[in-house]
Amino acid sequence: MDQWKQAKHLVLKGYCFQSIDHLLYFSTIEFRDYSNSLENVIKFCEVILKNISNWINFKHLKIGTGYILDTKTIKRVLNLQPTASPQIHSIPNTNLVIQFKRGNRHSNSLEITKN
Incomplete structure (x- = not known):
């Protein structure tokens, strides 16, 4: 059954992927409490950026963490580049930006958005 491919938005809590191939059908994805390490968040961002050209419907990705x-x-x-806003940075050679957001005192998130 490929009905899930018609979905536009996906929200996941505390899940880590080895591959993002099955995520490429969604236009927006939100990970809540994504990972317990900065290294995993960075690796996931690198995978996203490497595969973004295959992600035709991509609009927005939010990665929320349980830590700063x-x-x-x-x-x-x-290699993020500054913009006019101190919390928003452009990603070189893409039409994407990353915005860092502060949650409560124990969490942050980053959002990758098409510019």
Whole structure:
């Protein structure tokens, strides 16, 4: 049954993927409490950026964590470029931006959006 391919939005809690092939049908995805490590968040972002050209319907991806993100490390590793807004950074060679958002005192999220 391929009915799930018609869905547009996906919300997942505490799940980590080895492959994103099955996510490419969704236009928006929200991960809540995605991972317990910064390394996993960065690796997942790298996989997303590597495969973004195959993600035809992509509009928005939110990765929420249960901890404060090290935004300096993410900016450095992903080679993010500053924009006019201090919380929004462009991703080189794409039409995407990453926005860092502060949640409560124990969490952050990052959102990748088509510009």
